[in-house]
Amino acid sequence: MNISVLKFDAVIVGAGGAGLRSAIQLSEAGLKTAVLSKVFPTRSHTVAAQGGVAASLGNSEEDNWRWHMYDTVKGSDWLGDQDAIEYMCKKAVEVVVDLEHYGMPFDRTDDGKIYQRPFGGHMSNFGEKPVRRSCAAADRTGHAMLHAMYQRNVKANTQFFVEWMALDLIRDSEGAVVGISALEMETGNIVIFHARAVIFATGGSGRIFASSTNAFINTGDGLGMAARAGIPLEDMEFWQFHPTGVAGAGVLITEGVRGEGGILRNADKERFMERYAPNAKDLASRDVVSRAMTTEIKEGRGCGPSKDYVLLDITHLDPATIMKRLPGIREISIQFAGVDPIKEPIPVVPTCHYQMGGIPTNFAGRVAVPDGRGGDRIVPGFYAAGECACASVHGANRLGTNSLLDLLVFGKSAGDSAVEDLKDGEAHRTLPADAQDVARSRIAALDARKGGTSVYEARQAISRTMQDHAGVFRFEDLLKQGVARILEVEKMAHNLEIQDKSKVWNTARVEALETENLIEVAKATMISAEARKESRGAHVRDDAPDTPEFPNGRNDKDWLKHTLWFRDGNRIEYKPVCLTPLTVEPVELKTRSY
Amino acid sequence: MEPLDAAALSRLRWRCTRRAMLEMDLLLGEFLDKKFPSLSPEDQAAFVELADYEDIKLWPWVSGQEECEDARLAPVVVMLRCQTNGAQRRRDMP
Numbered sequence: 164m165n166i167s168v169l170k171f172d173a174v175i176v177g178a179g180g181a182g183l184r185s186a187i188q189l190s191e192a193g194l195k196t197a198v199l200s201k202v203f204p205t206r207s208h209t210v211a212a213q214g215g216v217a218a219s220l221g222n223s224e225e226d227n228w229r230w231h232m233y234d235t236v237k238g239s240d241w242l243g244d245q246d247a248i249e250y251m252c253k254k255a256v257e258v259v260v261d262l263e264h265y266g267m268p269f270d271r272t273d274d275g276k277i278y279q280r281p282f283g284g285h286m287s288n289f290g291e292k293p294v295r296r297s298c299a300a301a302d303r304t305g306h307a308m309l310h311a312m313y314q315r316n317v318k319a320n321t322q323f324f325v326e327w328m329a330l331d332l333i334r335d336s337e338g339a340v341v342g343i344s345a346l347e348m349e350t351g352n353i354v355i356f357h358a359r360a361v362i363f364a365t366g367g368s369g370r371i372f373a374s375s376t377n378a379f380i381n382t383g384d385g386l387g388m389a390a391r392a393g394i395p396l397e398d399m400e401f402w403q404f405h406p407t408g409v410a411g412a413g414v415l416i417t418e419g420v421r422g423e424g425g426i427l428r429n430a431d432k433e434r435f436m437e438r439y440a441p442n443a444k445d446l447a448s449r450d451v452v453s454r455a456m457t458t459e460i461k462e463g464r465g466c467g468p469s470k471d472y473v474l475l476d477i478t479h480l481d482p483a484t485i486m487k488r489l490p491g492i493r494e495i496s497i498q499f500a501g502v503d504p505i506k507e508p509i510p511v512v513p514t515c516h517y518q519m520g521g522i523p524t525n526f527a528g529r530v531a532v533p534d535g536r537g538g539d540r541i542v543p544g545f546y547a548a549g550e551c552a553c554a555s556v557h558g559a560n561r562l563g564t565n566s567l568l569d570l571l572v573f574g575k576s577a578g579d580s581a582v583e584d585l586k587d588g589e590a591h592r593t594l595p596a597d598a599q600d601v602a603r604s605r606i607a608a609l610d611a612r613k614g615g616t617s618v619y620e621a622r623q624a625i626s627r628t629m630q631d632h633a634g635v636f637r638f639e640d641l642l643k644q645g646v647a648r649i650l651e652v653e654k655m656a657h658n659l660e661i662q663d664k665s666k667v668w669n670t671a672r673v674e675a676l677e678t679e680n681l682i683e684v685a686k687a688t689m690i691s692a693e694a695r696k697e698s699r700g701a702h703v704r705d706d707a708p709d710t711p712e713f714p715n716g717r718n719d720k721d722w723l724k725h726t727l728w729f730r731d732g733n734r735i736e737y738k739p740v741c742l743t744p745l746t747v748e749p750v751e752l753k754t755r756s757y
Numbered sequence: 758m759e760p761l762d763a764a765a766l767s768r769l770r771w772r773c774t775r776r777a778m779l780e781m782d783l784l785l786g787e788f789l790d791k792k793f794p795s796l797s798p799e800d801q802a803a804f805v806e807l808a809d810y811e812d813i814k815l816w817p818w819v820s821g822q823e824e825c826e827d828a829r830l831a832p833v834v835v836m837l838r839c840q841t842n843g844a845q846r847r848r849d850m851p
Contacts, residue, residue, distance in 0.1 A: 202775050210777035210812060306813045326771070348771065379782040405845045414780055494821045498840055499783060668767035669839075 166344075166353050166599040170591065171197045171322075173581055174343060174646045176329045177277040179304065181549025181570035181577075182364030183312035184258075185528070186482040188578025189360075194585060195528040197356060199327045199345055201380060202675075204313045208366055208378045208679040209570070210306045215299030216262075216567040217285060222724025223278040223295040224330065226287060228252040229747060231296065233289045233621070235565060236750040239558025239701035242398065242725070245749055246742035247526035247554040251565075251572045260299055265311040268300050268504035282600065284562040297564045304711035305567065313731035328673050329384060330605060332361065332392040332545070333598050334720035336613025340544035341592045344602035345386070348673060351666030353602050359591055360544055360581035362377035363389065363522060364574065367550040367682040369402075370622075372515035373630035376405065385551040387680025388686065389522045394542065395532060395727040395736070398520035399684070400702045401690035403561055406452040410472035412499040416492065416511060420443045420477060423488050427456065428508065429464040435473075450635075452701065453513040466510065471631075474508035513635040516693045517699065519561055520691075523551040523727065528552070533727065533736060533740060546581055546594070548573040558740075559700020609675055615660030618674045624652040625678070625685050635691050638705045642693040649682075649689045650733075656682035694735050697722040700755075714754040723752075758802035769808060778812040784819060788837055796833075803833045 173189045177183045178200035189196040200207070231252040236243055261278065263269065270278040279295040285295035285539060300307035316323075320715040330344040333355070342357040342527075368383025374533075385523035386396055394488040407416040427445050429435045439455035440447035447455075456473050465471050482505045485493060496504040523540070524547050525531050534540040549570035556569055595601075632645025655676055698707040698716025707716035724737040742749050773785035785808060791806065793804055807815065807830055817823035818834045825834040 200816075202772075202777075204813060206775075206777045208777055211779075255763070303813055349768075376779060377775060379781045412779075412783055414783070491820050491822060494838070495780075498820075499780070572797040637768075665763070668771070670767050670771050673771075 165571060165600060166355055168355045168357050168594070169197070170187065170357045171195050172358065172585055173197070173362065174199065174356045174358040175362040176343065176628040177207070177364035177366060177549070177551070178204035178323065178594045179364060179366050179549065180308055180312070180567060180572070181207040181552075181574035182362070183309065183316055184574025184577030185362050185364060185546070185548055185581070186316050187312060188575055188582055189320060190316060190321040194582065195322075196565075197322045197324060197358075198316070199324045199329055199356070201326065201328055201370040203325050204323065205306070207309060207469045208381055209309055209567075211376075212305035212379065212567050213302045214282060215297035215304050215564045216255075216308075216571065217278065217282065217296045217562070218259040218298055218568065219252065219296055220256055220259065220277060220279060222272060224281045224287070226294055226296055228255065230249050230289055230294065231255065231285070231477065232744070232747070233750050234285055235556060235562060237290065237755055238284050238560055238562040238565075239556070240457070240560055240755050241440045241719070241723065241750075241752055242401075242555070242699060244526070244555050244742055245744040246374075246741045249744040249747060250576075251556050251568060252553070254572045254575075255568050258568070258575060261575070262308060262311060262571070265336075266310040268307055269298055270300060282563045285564070286397060302333050308567065326379065326678060328390060329365075330602060330676065332388050333594065333688055334392055335592055335595055338542060339592055340542060341594055341596075344598070346606070346673070346676070348668055348670075351669060353606065355594065355598055355602060357591055358544075359585050359589070360546060362528075362581060363547040364549045364570075365551045367518045368681065369515045369518065369682050370659065371625060371685045371688065372402075372634070373626040374408050374410065374512045375515040376415055377410060377515070381679035382681050383549065383551075383684035384677065384680045386521060386687070387521045387683040389547075390730040393731065394522060394530060394545075395729045396520060396684075396687040397523040398555060398558070398691070399687040399725050399728055400695050400726060401519035401559050401687070401700060402515050403517040403519065403558075403701050404453055405512045405516050406449050406456060406513050407475055407511040407660070409499045410467070410510035410512045412501045413514050414495055415514070416475060416495065416509060417489075420475060420489055420492060423477070423484065424480055425475050425477045425599055426479075427511075428476050429459045430470065431464060432464045433464075435459050435464070450703065453486040453635040454514055456636055456736050460512075461641075472510040473756075475511045476508035477504050478508060485645055505659070512753045517561055517566065518550055519553070519555070519559065520726075521551045521555040522547040524548070524573070524577075525552050526554055526576065527580045528573050529580050533738060535609040539629045539738070543614075548577040548578040548596030559702060560620055595638055606672070609659060609672065610664050611662060612658065612660045614656040615658040618659055618661065618678050621652070621655045621659060621678050622681065624651075624655055628652055629685050633689050635701075636703055636705065637692060641691070645689045646693050649686055652680050653686060683730060686730075686733065689730050690733050690735065691726045695722060695726060719752055758798045758805070769805060773810050774812060776812055778816060780820075781812045781815060784837055784840060787840060792836060799829070802831050803830050806830065
């Protein structure tokens with residue numbers, strides 16, 4: 164069977180916020196642009212971003228992008244690149260105004276300006292006091308953003324390929340990216356998209372963890388494709404967690420439950436937070452609570468048959484209070500934990516939420532890899548933006564409302580860079596002669612395999628291993644075992660067998676392909692986390708505690724550097740953090756405290 | 758509604774388990790496996806229609822924060838709201 168080849172100027176993989184934003188730049192520049200997505204664009208996981216988008220508009224009180232930059236560098240625990248952070252914070256106003264022009268229904272002040280509200284970690288005057296910086300559209304900011312940008316793309320003639328799964332990057336002999344292979348689910352056909360520019364906007368990969376707030380769609384497809392094509396993944400040890408997700412399901416239980424008097428208990432029914440935080444107890448900060456929960460579970464005081472969760476108890480509260488002050492919590496507990504919280508405590512675990520690392524890019528959205536001489540080189544034809552990319556602006560820890568800002572700013576810059584790179588009108592580079600065979604062979608191998616592992620089994624093994632060995636609080640022995648274990652699990656993930664061999668709408672095949680992406684992200688995370696022998700931001704190790712020499716366990720002397728994991732041989736390299744902003748003085752290193 | 762053929766059922770499964778919100782992946786996926794096969798043709802048709810709604814509309818209905826006013830869809834919304842088998846779901850996670 165011949166594989167058909169479709170020719171575009173640019174192909175974007177992913178139709179969430181970053182993909183749609185870059186598509187606008189390309190299509191409005193008159194370039195023939197395709198966007199591929201596993202789902203209809205307005206059903207992307209960007210919808211789950213409710214909080215808003217940070218921009219120092221100064222509509223409600225004085226604000227300044229320099230203050231936003233300071234907050235972001237500090238939030239990143241100084242691992243964020245200061246050139247990219249300056250670029251993002253300066254550009255924030257422009258991308259919010261763009262959205263306004265696209266018809267985004269922002270909340271308004273009485274005099275018609277965009278209303279802004281405060282959000283954790285965003286301060287005025289270099290960390291002095293909270294500032295109103297977040298622009299929102301009620302509690303559906305991400306959703307409204309997708310709708311506005313989708314309409315703009317339709318107007319600009321962007322071509323959408325909906326319910327398509329990208330398979331692999333295609334690089335030529337010089338390493339330039341010349342297209343992708345993809346699977347149309349409705350027909351089962353494999354098609355090659357031959358392009359002068361490929362932009363990855365595939366979102367996060369939170370499904371590598373057993374407990375994750377991420378929707379099922381977040382399987383790290385872009386990261387898997389990049390890794391298989393020889394592109395390293397940057398800072399993959401850094402994942403943001405929330406302390407109270409429903410065990411097994413991952414659905415978030417709001418912090419408000421503890422605010423209203425909810426108590427965390429271990430298997431002995433003990434209120435264990437009294438030991439870890441005698442004053443704040445259950446209301447201690449997210450990281451303190453998450454670490455205490457993990458310690459209880461690790462030391463055998465977890466609940467349930469596998470002793471792998473703790474309990475959030477509100478049975479002592481008046482049912483009327485629960486119904487009035489915590490609307491929806493009873494329904495969520497019944498639906499997702501199978502317990503009525505008025506009668507029984509809710510099983511909870513620290514739950515993965517956001518991936519700080521990803522495909523290494525510069526602030527122009529161009530993918531950049533080590534040149535072998537201590538510097539970076541651009542991969543021609545390849546761009547990435549949003550959660551799948553690492554610019555890096557979030558460093559070791561992301562501030563709330565900076566994720567929507569990231570996908571807008573770098574979606575736009577990746578699109579602009581591609582427009583710039585294509586403006587000389589050069590012809591498409593030639594596809595490698597074996598491009599069609601390579602695309603076909605991966606599916607053929609999957610279809611032909613007998614006696615392999617089921618997708619369900621492999622996914623369980625990946626997510627269990629990651630949760631148990633590389634969760635929110637990390638231990639040297641568990642990480643070392645975790646590296647060995649994930650390399651065993653990798654064999655399962657490369658030996659998948661599917662029962663359904665049909666061509667049309669074969670979701671088992673797609674899930675197997677997703678699993679082959681998940682395992683790459685899982686390896687990158689485990690190996691990078693084991694290697695980084697310090698605590699920084701979201702990467703917290705038991706053997707790198709808070710000491711006078713290393714406050715918060717952070718060791719700038721040895722570890723102020725980005726991790727790069729290469730799939731080939733699971734090799735790790737490091738590259739320096741950019742400490743020189745574009746136009747302003749650097750934010751000097753100091754201990755991160757709030 | 759005519760019974761769905763294998764391809765149509767697979768497409769429905771994809772649309773139920775690759776959604777914007779995790780909550781809806783969990784609820785619709787489980788409902789499709791456990792309840793959908795035994796629904797009346799009318800309720801099956803209503804579920805197929807609901808699966809095409811955006812999560813931002815569907816979630817307030819199935820979490821009990823809003824009532825669905827459409828008489829055809831409302832019975833299925835109530836069934837979705839009443840799923841309580843969280844422990845089973847923990848074993849079935851992909």
